[in-house]
Amino acid sequence: MYIDLRSDTVTKPTKAMLEAMYSAKVGDDVFEEDETVIQLETKAAQLFGMEAGLFCPSGTMTNQIAIRCHTQLGDELICDETAHIYNYEGGGIASNSGVQARLIKGDRGQLTATMIKDCINADYDWLAKTTLVCLENTVNKAGGSVYALQQIADIKQLCEKEHLKLHLDGARIFNAIIQANYSVSEIGKQFHSISVCLSKGLGAPVGSVLLGANTFIKKARKIRKVFGGGMRQAGYLASAGIYALDNHIARLKDDHERAKQIENTLLSLNYIEQVLPVETNIVVFKLTDKYTTDEFVEQLAKHHIKVSVFGKQTIRMVTHLDFTDDMLGETKKQLQSL
Ligand SMILES: *Cc1c(COP(=O)(O)O)cnc(C)c1O
Numbered sequence: 300m301y302i303d304l305r306s307d308t309v310t311k312p313t314k315a316m317l318e319a320m321y322s323a324k325v326g327d328d329v330f331e332e333d334e335t336v337i338q339l340e341t342k343a344a345q346l347f348g349m350e351a352g353l354f355c356p357s358g359t360m361t362n363q364i365a366i367r368c369h370t371q372l373g374d375e376l377i378c379d380e381t382a383h384i385y386n387y388e389g390g391g392i393a394s395n396s397g398v399q400a401r402l403i404k405g406d407r408g409q410l411t412a413t414m415i416k417d418c419i420n421a422d423y424d425w426l427a428k429t430t431l432v433c434l435e436n437t438v439n440k441a442g443g444s445v446y447a448l449q450q451i452a453d454i455k456q457l458c459e460k461e462h463l464k465l466h467l468d469g470a471r472i473f474n475a476i477i478q479a480n481y482s483v484s485e486i487g488k489q490f491h492s493i494s495v496c497l498s499k500g501l502g503a504p505v506g507s508v509l510l511g512a513n514t515f516i517k518k519a520r521k522i523r524k525v526f527g528g529g530m531r532q533a534g535y536l537a538s539a540g541i542y543a544l545d546n547h548i549a550r551l552k553d554d555h556e557r558a559k560q561i562e563n564t565l566l567s568l569n570y571i572e573q574v575l576p577v578e579t580n581i582v583v584f585k586l587t588d589k590y591t592t593d594e595f596v597e598q599l600a601k602h603h604i605k606v607s608v609f610g611k612q613t614i615r616m617v618t619h620l621d622f623t624d625d626m627l628g629e630t631k632k633q634l635q636s637l
Pocket of ligand 1: 356357358383468470507
Protein backbone atom coordinates (compact mmCIF):
# COMPACT_ATOMS: atom_id res chain seq x y z
CA MET A 300 0.00 0.00 0.00
CA TYR A 301 1.40 3.40 -1.04
CA ILE A 302 0.04 6.35 0.89
CA ASP A 303 0.60 9.90 -0.28
CA LEU A 304 -0.45 12.60 2.18
CA ARG A 305 1.82 15.35 0.85
CA SER A 306 -1.02 17.20 -0.86
CA ASP A 307 -4.56 16.87 -2.19
CA THR A 308 -3.09 17.56 -5.63
CA VAL A 309 -1.72 14.00 -5.95
CA THR A 310 -5.06 12.41 -6.88
CA LYS A 311 -5.44 10.64 -10.21
CA PRO A 312 -8.65 10.82 -12.27
CA THR A 313 -11.16 8.07 -11.49
CA LYS A 314 -12.33 5.75 -14.25
CA ALA A 315 -15.65 7.60 -14.49
CA MET A 316 -13.84 10.93 -14.75
CA LEU A 317 -11.58 9.56 -17.48
CA GLU A 318 -14.63 8.34 -19.38
CA ALA A 319 -16.18 11.83 -19.16
CA MET A 320 -12.90 13.27 -20.48
CA TYR A 321 -12.67 10.75 -23.29
CA SER A 322 -16.10 11.62 -24.61
CA ALA A 323 -15.85 15.42 -24.24
CA LYS A 324 -16.86 17.58 -27.20
CA VAL A 325 -13.99 19.95 -27.92
CA GLY A 326 -12.97 22.85 -30.15
CA ASP A 327 -10.36 25.61 -30.15
CA ASP A 328 -10.93 27.53 -26.93
CA VAL A 329 -8.74 30.48 -27.97
CA PHE A 330 -11.41 30.97 -30.68
CA GLU A 331 -14.06 30.40 -27.94
CA GLU A 332 -15.20 27.30 -29.80
CA ASP A 333 -14.79 24.65 -27.10
CA GLU A 334 -18.29 23.95 -25.85
CA THR A 335 -17.09 21.89 -22.88
CA VAL A 336 -14.88 24.70 -21.60
CA ILE A 337 -17.77 27.14 -21.99
CA GLN A 338 -20.02 24.67 -20.14
CA LEU A 339 -17.56 24.45 -17.22
CA GLU A 340 -17.11 28.23 -17.02
CA THR A 341 -20.86 28.80 -17.10
CA LYS A 342 -21.56 26.07 -14.57
CA ALA A 343 -18.97 27.34 -12.06
CA ALA A 344 -20.12 30.95 -12.48
CA GLN A 345 -23.77 29.99 -11.95
CA LEU A 346 -22.95 27.96 -8.83
CA PHE A 347 -21.40 31.04 -7.21
CA GLY A 348 -23.94 33.46 -8.66
CA MET A 349 -21.20 35.21 -10.65
CA GLU A 350 -21.62 36.51 -14.21
CA ALA A 351 -18.76 34.68 -15.89
CA GLY A 352 -15.87 32.24 -15.54
CA LEU A 353 -12.49 31.59 -17.09
CA PHE A 354 -10.80 28.16 -17.17
CA CYS A 355 -7.04 28.35 -16.52
CA PRO A 356 -4.22 25.80 -16.19
CA SER A 357 -3.54 26.49 -12.49
CA GLY A 358 -4.62 28.29 -9.34
CA THR A 359 -1.45 30.33 -9.46
CA MET A 360 -2.54 31.64 -12.84
CA THR A 361 -6.12 32.46 -11.75
CA ASN A 362 -4.81 34.34 -8.69
CA GLN A 363 -2.14 36.17 -10.64
CA ILE A 364 -4.57 37.16 -13.40
CA ALA A 365 -7.00 38.49 -10.77
CA ILE A 366 -4.26 40.57 -9.13
CA ARG A 367 -3.22 41.97 -12.51
CA CYS A 368 -6.83 42.81 -13.44
CA HIS A 369 -7.63 44.59 -10.17
CA THR A 370 -4.46 46.69 -9.85
CA GLN A 371 -2.19 49.24 -11.53
CA LEU A 372 1.62 49.37 -11.47
CA GLY A 373 2.87 50.52 -8.06
CA ASP A 374 -0.32 49.70 -6.14
CA GLU A 375 -0.41 47.82 -2.85
CA LEU A 376 -2.54 44.81 -2.01
CA ILE A 377 -3.35 43.56 1.47
CA CYS A 378 -3.12 39.89 2.44
CA ASP A 379 -2.22 37.66 5.36
CA GLU A 380 1.49 36.96 5.82
CA THR A 381 0.90 33.24 5.21
CA ALA A 382 -1.03 33.79 1.94
CA HIS A 383 -0.34 31.47 -0.98
CA ILE A 384 -0.37 34.45 -3.38
CA TYR A 385 2.56 35.97 -1.48
CA ASN A 386 4.56 32.88 -0.42
CA TYR A 387 4.09 30.27 -3.10
CA GLU A 388 3.55 32.05 -6.39
CA GLY A 389 7.18 32.84 -7.17
CA GLY A 390 7.03 36.53 -6.40
CA GLY A 391 4.36 36.95 -9.08
CA ILE A 392 2.65 39.88 -7.33
CA ALA A 393 5.78 41.93 -8.06
CA SER A 394 6.90 40.39 -11.34
CA ASN A 395 3.52 40.01 -13.06
CA SER A 396 1.75 43.11 -11.78
CA GLY A 397 4.42 45.46 -10.37
CA VAL A 398 2.44 45.53 -7.12
CA GLN A 399 3.69 45.30 -3.53
CA ALA A 400 2.10 43.37 -0.70
CA ARG A 401 1.16 44.73 2.73
CA LEU A 402 1.27 41.68 4.97
CA ILE A 403 -0.94 41.29 8.02
CA LYS A 404 -0.37 38.79 10.81
CA GLY A 405 -3.90 37.43 10.90
CA ASP A 406 -5.53 35.05 13.31
CA ARG A 407 -4.78 31.55 11.94
CA GLY A 408 -4.29 33.15 8.56
CA GLN A 409 -7.58 35.01 8.74
CA LEU A 410 -8.02 38.77 8.48
CA THR A 411 -10.71 40.95 10.02
CA ALA A 412 -12.16 44.24 8.77
CA THR A 413 -10.44 46.05 11.66
CA MET A 414 -7.00 44.64 10.78
CA ILE A 415 -7.48 45.65 7.14
CA LYS A 416 -8.79 49.13 7.94
CA ASP A 417 -5.55 49.97 9.78
CA CYS A 418 -3.50 49.03 6.70
CA ILE A 419 -5.29 51.06 4.02
CA ASN A 420 -2.96 53.81 2.88
CA ALA A 421 -4.16 57.42 2.92
CA ASP A 422 -4.14 59.33 -0.36
CA TYR A 423 -0.65 60.89 -0.25
CA ASP A 424 1.82 61.14 -3.13
CA TRP A 425 4.40 59.18 -1.16
CA LEU A 426 2.22 56.21 -0.27
CA ALA A 427 1.38 53.28 -2.52
CA LYS A 428 -2.28 53.18 -3.46
CA THR A 429 -4.15 50.37 -1.70
CA THR A 430 -6.47 48.80 -4.27
CA LEU A 431 -6.98 45.15 -3.44
CA VAL A 432 -7.59 42.81 -0.51
CA CYS A 433 -6.98 39.07 -0.96
CA LEU A 434 -8.37 36.42 1.37
CA GLU A 435 -7.70 32.67 1.37
CA ASN A 436 -10.41 30.18 2.41
CA THR A 437 -9.58 27.61 3.63
CA VAL A 438 -6.19 28.86 4.82
CA ASN A 439 -3.56 26.34 3.77
CA LYS A 440 -0.74 27.43 6.12
CA ALA A 441 -3.08 27.58 9.09
CA GLY A 442 -4.06 23.94 8.68
CA GLY A 443 -7.16 24.44 6.54
CA SER A 444 -8.91 26.95 8.78
CA VAL A 445 -12.35 28.17 7.69
CA TYR A 446 -13.62 31.77 7.68
CA ALA A 447 -16.97 32.58 9.26
CA LEU A 448 -19.34 34.15 6.72
CA GLN A 449 -19.93 37.24 8.88
CA GLN A 450 -16.21 37.93 9.08
CA ILE A 451 -16.04 37.95 5.28
CA ALA A 452 -19.20 40.07 5.00
CA ASP A 453 -17.66 42.70 7.32
CA ILE A 454 -14.55 42.78 5.13
CA LYS A 455 -16.70 43.12 2.01
CA GLN A 456 -18.53 46.06 3.54
CA LEU A 457 -15.23 47.79 4.36
CA CYS A 458 -13.93 47.16 0.83
CA GLU A 459 -17.08 48.66 -0.72
CA LYS A 460 -16.78 51.75 1.49
CA GLU A 461 -13.07 52.19 0.74
CA HIS A 462 -13.41 51.36 -2.99
CA LEU A 463 -11.13 48.33 -2.71
CA LYS A 464 -11.50 45.15 -4.72
CA LEU A 465 -11.85 41.87 -2.80
CA HIS A 466 -10.40 38.66 -4.25
CA LEU A 467 -10.76 35.15 -2.85
CA ASP A 468 -8.07 32.52 -3.28
CA GLY A 469 -10.59 29.72 -3.04
CA ALA A 470 -8.24 26.88 -3.88
CA ARG A 471 -10.16 24.88 -1.25
CA ILE A 472 -13.38 26.90 -1.08
CA PHE A 473 -15.53 23.77 -1.32
CA ASN A 474 -13.80 22.33 1.75
CA ALA A 475 -14.81 25.54 3.56
CA ILE A 476 -18.35 25.42 2.21
CA ILE A 477 -18.89 21.78 3.23
CA GLN A 478 -17.45 22.44 6.67
CA ALA A 479 -19.03 25.81 7.50
CA ASN A 480 -22.43 25.09 6.03
CA TYR A 481 -22.67 28.35 4.15
CA SER A 482 -23.88 28.16 0.59
CA VAL A 483 -21.86 28.57 -2.57
CA SER A 484 -23.93 31.59 -3.63
CA GLU A 485 -23.48 33.30 -0.24
CA ILE A 486 -19.72 33.11 -0.80
CA GLY A 487 -20.12 34.31 -4.39
CA LYS A 488 -21.88 37.51 -3.22
CA GLN A 489 -18.92 38.59 -1.08
CA PHE A 490 -16.16 38.85 -3.67
CA HIS A 491 -15.30 40.73 -6.86
CA SER A 492 -13.37 37.67 -8.01
CA ILE A 493 -12.90 34.08 -6.90
CA SER A 494 -10.30 31.48 -7.86
CA VAL A 495 -11.45 27.88 -7.46
CA CYS A 496 -9.08 24.91 -7.86
CA LEU A 497 -10.43 21.81 -9.55
CA SER A 498 -7.20 19.85 -9.08
CA LYS A 499 -7.13 19.86 -5.27
CA GLY A 500 -9.78 18.04 -3.23
CA LEU A 501 -12.12 17.94 -6.21
CA GLY A 502 -9.81 15.47 -7.91
CA ALA A 503 -9.49 16.82 -11.45
CA PRO A 504 -6.06 16.39 -13.03
CA VAL A 505 -5.59 20.02 -14.10
CA GLY A 506 -7.18 23.41 -13.79
CA SER A 507 -8.75 26.26 -11.89
CA VAL A 508 -11.61 28.59 -12.72
CA LEU A 509 -11.60 32.33 -12.18
CA LEU A 510 -15.01 33.87 -11.54
CA GLY A 511 -16.24 37.46 -11.66
CA ALA A 512 -18.28 40.04 -13.54
CA ASN A 513 -18.43 39.99 -17.36
CA THR A 514 -16.15 43.02 -17.74
CA PHE A 515 -13.61 41.51 -15.33
CA ILE A 516 -13.55 38.15 -17.12
CA LYS A 517 -13.19 39.85 -20.51
CA LYS A 518 -10.06 41.59 -19.23
CA ALA A 519 -8.88 38.38 -17.49
CA ARG A 520 -9.20 36.46 -20.76
CA LYS A 521 -6.79 38.80 -22.48
CA ILE A 522 -4.31 38.60 -19.60
CA ARG A 523 -4.56 34.79 -19.60
CA LYS A 524 -3.45 34.83 -23.24
CA VAL A 525 -0.53 37.13 -22.43
CA PHE A 526 0.49 34.87 -19.52
CA GLY A 527 0.53 31.93 -21.94
CA GLY A 528 -2.60 30.27 -20.58
CA GLY A 529 -4.77 30.28 -23.71
CA MET A 530 -5.47 26.58 -24.33
CA ARG A 531 -6.82 24.95 -27.46
CA GLN A 532 -8.86 21.70 -27.13
CA ALA A 533 -9.05 22.21 -23.37
CA GLY A 534 -12.49 20.63 -23.16
CA TYR A 535 -10.86 17.29 -22.33
CA LEU A 536 -9.58 18.91 -19.15
CA ALA A 537 -12.69 21.00 -18.53
CA SER A 538 -14.88 17.88 -18.64
CA ALA A 539 -12.90 16.50 -15.69
CA GLY A 540 -13.73 19.73 -13.88
CA ILE A 541 -17.43 19.39 -14.69
CA TYR A 542 -17.36 15.79 -13.47
CA ALA A 543 -15.64 16.92 -10.26
CA LEU A 544 -18.22 19.64 -9.57
CA ASP A 545 -21.03 17.14 -10.15
CA ASN A 546 -19.60 14.26 -8.14
CA HIS A 547 -16.79 15.21 -5.78
CA ILE A 548 -18.08 18.02 -3.58
CA ALA A 549 -20.25 16.24 -1.00
CA ARG A 550 -17.61 13.56 -0.43
CA LEU A 551 -15.14 16.17 0.90
CA LYS A 552 -16.69 15.54 4.30
CA ASP A 553 -15.07 12.06 4.25
CA ASP A 554 -11.66 13.71 3.82
CA HIS A 555 -12.46 15.99 6.76
CA GLU A 556 -13.44 13.03 8.97
CA ARG A 557 -10.26 11.16 8.11
CA ALA A 558 -8.13 14.24 8.84
CA LYS A 559 -9.89 14.55 12.20
CA GLN A 560 -9.01 10.93 12.99
CA ILE A 561 -5.35 11.59 12.18
CA GLU A 562 -5.50 14.61 14.50
CA ASN A 563 -6.92 12.46 17.32
CA THR A 564 -4.17 9.88 16.86
CA LEU A 565 -1.45 12.56 16.83
CA LEU A 566 -2.80 14.15 20.01
CA SER A 567 -2.16 10.89 21.89
CA LEU A 568 1.51 10.61 20.84
CA ASN A 569 4.50 11.71 22.92
CA TYR A 570 6.60 13.01 20.01
CA ILE A 571 3.97 15.56 19.00
CA GLU A 572 4.37 19.06 20.39
CA GLN A 573 1.28 20.66 18.86
CA VAL A 574 -1.44 19.97 16.28
CA LEU A 575 -3.20 22.93 14.67
CA PRO A 576 -6.96 22.43 15.17
CA VAL A 577 -8.19 20.34 12.22
CA GLU A 578 -11.23 21.88 10.55
CA THR A 579 -11.04 20.45 7.04
CA ASN A 580 -8.63 18.15 5.16
CA ILE A 581 -5.27 19.59 6.28
CA VAL A 582 -3.36 18.39 9.32
CA VAL A 583 -0.41 20.58 10.37
CA PHE A 584 1.61 19.58 13.42
CA LYS A 585 4.87 20.23 15.23
CA LEU A 586 7.27 17.53 16.39
CA THR A 587 9.10 17.56 19.71
CA ASP A 588 12.90 17.20 19.49
CA LYS A 589 12.54 13.39 19.51
CA TYR A 590 12.66 13.51 15.69
CA THR A 591 13.88 16.06 13.20
CA THR A 592 11.46 16.60 10.33
CA ASP A 593 13.83 14.73 7.99
CA GLU A 594 13.99 11.74 10.34
CA PHE A 595 10.21 11.71 10.72
CA VAL A 596 9.64 11.86 6.95
CA GLU A 597 12.20 9.09 6.45
CA GLN A 598 10.65 6.82 9.10
CA LEU A 599 7.22 7.07 7.49
CA ALA A 600 8.70 6.69 3.99
CA LYS A 601 10.03 3.27 5.05
CA HIS A 602 6.40 2.26 5.44
CA HIS A 603 5.45 3.85 2.09
CA ILE A 604 3.79 6.88 3.67
CA LYS A 605 4.68 10.27 2.21
CA VAL A 606 4.17 13.52 4.12
CA SER A 607 5.62 17.03 3.66
CA VAL A 608 7.89 19.20 5.74
CA PHE A 609 5.98 22.44 6.30
CA GLY A 610 8.37 24.64 8.28
CA LYS A 611 10.52 24.38 11.38
CA GLN A 612 9.76 21.02 13.12
CA THR A 613 6.46 21.17 11.23
CA ILE A 614 4.80 18.51 9.09
CA ARG A 615 1.72 18.68 6.87
CA MET A 616 -0.61 15.85 5.89
CA VAL A 617 -3.52 16.38 3.51
CA THR A 618 -6.35 13.89 3.03
CA HIS A 619 -7.96 13.50 -0.39
CA LEU A 620 -9.97 11.42 -2.85
CA ASP A 621 -7.29 8.70 -3.15
CA PHE A 622 -6.80 8.29 0.62
CA THR A 623 -9.02 5.42 1.76
CA ASP A 624 -10.11 4.07 5.16
CA ASP A 625 -7.58 1.23 4.80
CA MET A 626 -4.85 3.80 4.28
CA LEU A 627 -6.13 5.72 7.29
CA GLY A 628 -5.81 2.57 9.40
CA GLU A 629 -2.26 1.96 8.18
CA THR A 630 -1.27 5.61 8.73
CA LYS A 631 -2.59 5.55 12.32
CA LYS A 632 -0.77 2.28 12.96
CA GLN A 633 2.56 3.58 11.68
CA LEU A 634 2.24 6.88 13.55
CA GLN A 635 1.59 4.94 16.76
CA SER A 636 4.56 2.65 16.21
CA LEU A 637 7.10 5.51 15.97
C1 LIG B 1 -2.78 24.96 -4.50
C2 LIG B 1 -3.10 26.34 -4.14
C3 LIG B 1 -3.19 27.35 -5.10
C4 LIG B 1 -2.93 27.13 -6.58
O1 LIG B 1 -1.91 26.29 -6.86
P1 LIG B 1 -1.59 25.67 -8.29
O2 LIG B 1 -0.67 24.57 -7.94
O3 LIG B 1 -0.96 26.75 -9.06
O4 LIG B 1 -2.86 25.21 -8.92
C5 LIG B 1 -3.55 28.61 -4.68
N1 LIG B 1 -3.82 28.86 -3.40
C6 LIG B 1 -3.76 27.93 -2.44
C7 LIG B 1 -4.12 28.27 -1.04
C8 LIG B 1 -3.40 26.63 -2.78
O5 LIG B 1 -3.34 25.70 -1.83
